Amino acid sequence: MPDKPLDPEARALWQRVAETVRPLKGRRLLRKAALPAVSVEKPIPVRAPTPKPIAKATTPGDTLDAGWDRRLRRGVVGPDLTIDLHGYTLTAAHEVLEAELGRAIQRHARLVLLVTGRPPRDSTERIDGRPVRGAIRASIGDWLHHSRHASHIAAVRSAHPRHGGAGALYVVLRRTRG
Template identity: 55%
Template sequence: MAGRRLGADEEALWARVRATVRALPGRRSAESATAAPPSLPAPRPPRVAAPATAPVASFPTRAPGHTLDGGWDRRLASGVVAPDRTIDLHGHTLSSAHAALDRGVAQAIAHGDRVILLVTGKPPRPDSHRPHARGAIRASIEDWLRLSRHAGAIAAIRSAHPRHGGSGALYVILRRPRATNS
């Protein structure tokens, strides 16, 4: 890789650095460090980001805090919160699960629910030797919710407590509806 020569200000800076360098025991002396300054690598062209295909709504998926206070996270983790609605996606294909999720979230928002228990089924075990893919619905849930028409109404997604399905279910916490002043 071909380097470039240092400019006058870079040479002066390099001289100041060389003056502060001391050789480690058993290493080259400071005089050898005062040899020619290193050549800097040629500058790289700037990277151009690929255009985004669709805007992605942002809401925290499993990180505590952010949009829920610590009290919410403690209550969810302890299993004290009772879901207002349950959406069970067992036995669905990907397309029917997506439609059922959209319908269920729309109904929950219309009804004023705050916590949805979303039953997806347990993700496949790493040691599973099944010949077909499992856990496709579970793997798609967060993307579906982020890109859905309801993304702005979702405050957070959290793992469910074992009494509500554990790793086979998720809590979808909806934002409080805004009061309209008319």
């Protein structure tokens, strides 16, 4: 990509910077032909660009405060709704999940208990590297991330043993305002 020619102010500024360069120890400075001097009558104002607000992707993430996390770890908060995906095929489980999340959002639920079943424990529960059981659990993260309801999900956490432990997840929904 060819260099753009510098305007006179930029050229003068670059010349001042180039004069301050010293070679690294044991190296010598290769000098190009000096740029023609240009007089600058006023100093060049240097301003930091104003930061533009960055739209953060609204995906299930780590947006809970410490109080929520502490209550979930202790199991002291009860779920508003339970979605049990046991016995469904992958396709049917995905459809049920989408429908039930929509229902939970309409009801202004804050905490949904998502029962998925336990993940495979070891290699004896796998055939050709694929889990014999736990396929729904393995897919849940992607399903929630790409769900049409992803913007309503504040966080996903492991469930407390009294609510299913490793076989369940908490889906914390954002509070609806208005």
